Amino acid sequence: MNKLFEEAASVIDQIESRGFEAYFVGGCVRDYCLDRPIKDIDIASSAKPEEIQRIFPKTIPVGIEHGTVIVRYNQVSYEVTTFRKEDKYEDFRRPSKVWFVTDLEEDLSRRDFTFNAMAMNKNFELIDPFNGREDLKRQQIRTVGKPEQRFSEDPLRIMRAFRFMSVYGMRIEEKTKLALKNNAPLLKRISTERITVEFKKMLEGEMAGKALQLMQDCGVFPYMPYPLEEISEGSFLxxxxxxxxxxEQRWAAVIVLTKVDDERDFLKQWKLPNKVIQSVLTILSSYKKTGWTKMDLYTTGLTSVLSGLRLRCLIQDESYEEQERKLKHLADEIIIQSRDEIPLNGEDILQIKQESPGVWVGQLFQELEKEIVEGKLPLSEREIRDWVRRWGKQ
Incomplete structure (x- = not known):
């Protein structure tokens, strides 16, 4: 028995002992059926939120208006949600109204895809009214009920379909694919942050190339935070x-393949953190550059240079190992990693030169740093002092 389920079974026992039903639901059941690692355990129950709060001494009412309570049990958090049915999604994210129900199948019927609409009791018996297990075996993504309705309720499900395709290596069932294509314009109603989360997860999958290709084929690209240009068939593959x-490499690959003109604006439109943006831009700079010098490696950093090189070798089908070896050898010849390793500071330079402070100090340091990095000047305090004395007199 999976240890996470074994521990969570105690939560179900507590709920059932009060006369309510409770089941494992959602992603944990899907991943159990796929024999994949399980991250979190979600539970659905006929007990209402206030009843769950009475059963367990430690709870957090995170989404109590929609029936969700976090239960803290043996130092682990479990999301317990009351069986419910939903009204229309007026904001394309959450239903305008929910009703608590006592029937498990009615609760499962509101979910997005069949493999997410399975439940399992504590004895590992599967409740699968929409044949999600069969869809997993067939490696297909299919909505629960009418696909047009599922995507119009929450268009983010379009991005989730591509994410599951990429991460699980599945195909999208034809009726689901057609509805996805028809509802793609609704993605404009979804916040950038929500789209970015799903897109990032999609890029992490082994089938990201196929998912991107299908996104293009289904006409989804124009509705991304930064509209993507269509590219030649097969480039993503x-x-x-x-x-x-x-x-960062994955974002850089998307930019290269879709021939984005304004790289910084592209990354900002996706609302990525500044640190990620800067790292992607550095990788792209490395991707484009050839003929590296020691100073280039020193200022850019070997890791970023190799990241850009690997990307170029993958996309342009070049050999990576020999170029990597040469760059690492060149980097090994650089005797400092930062200016802090130079055995002189600004005060030392002013004392040696006997001059007033000014912009010349920064200029001197830049030239000194370059001389040391390029191997023209050893990391010897005596020789560096001699070089400083001579500086400006050539």
Missing amino acids: SFDWSSLESE
Whole structure:
């Protein structure tokens, strides 16, 4: 028995002992059926939120108006949600009204995809009214009920479909795909932050290239936070996306393949953190550059240079290992990693030169740093002092 389920079964026992039903639901059941790692356990119950609060001494009413309470049990958090049915989604995110119900199947019927509409009791018996297990076996993504309705309720489900396709290596069932295509313009109603979360998760999947290609084929690109240009057929499939090692590399790959003109604006439109934006821009700069010098490596950093190189080699089908070896050898010859390692500071320079402070101090330091990095001047305090004395007299 999975240890997480074993521990969570005690929560279900507590609820059932009070005469209510309770089941494992959602992603944990899906991932259990796929024999994938399980992160969080979600529970659905016929007990109303206030009844859950009476059963457990430690609860957090995170979404109590929609029936959700976090239960703290043996130092673990479990999201327990009352069986419910929903009214229309007026804001394309949350239903305008929910009703608590006592029937599990009625609760499962409101969910997005069939493999997310499965439940399991504490004895690992599956409740699967919409054949989600069969869809998992067939490796297909299919909505619960009418796909047009599911996507119009919450258009973010369009992005979730592509995410599941990428992460789980599935295909999207034809009726679901058609509805996804028809409802793509509704993505304009969804906040950038929500789209970005799903897009980032999609890029992490091994089938990200196929998912991006289908996004283009279904006409989703124009409705992204930064509208993406269509590219030639197969470009997204030209390399193995799982070879990319970081979030920043994946964003850089999207920019390169879709030929984005204003790279910084693209990244800002997706509302990425400034640190991520700067890292992506550095990788892109490295991607475009050839003929690296020691000073280039010193200012950019070997990690960013190799990240850009790996991206270029993947996209342009170049050999990576030999270029990596040469760059690492060049980096090994650089005797300092930062200006702090130079055995002189600004006060030392003023004392040696016997001059008033000014912009010349910064200029001297820049030239001194370059001389040391390029191997023209050893990291010797005596020789550096001699060089400082000579500076400006050439």
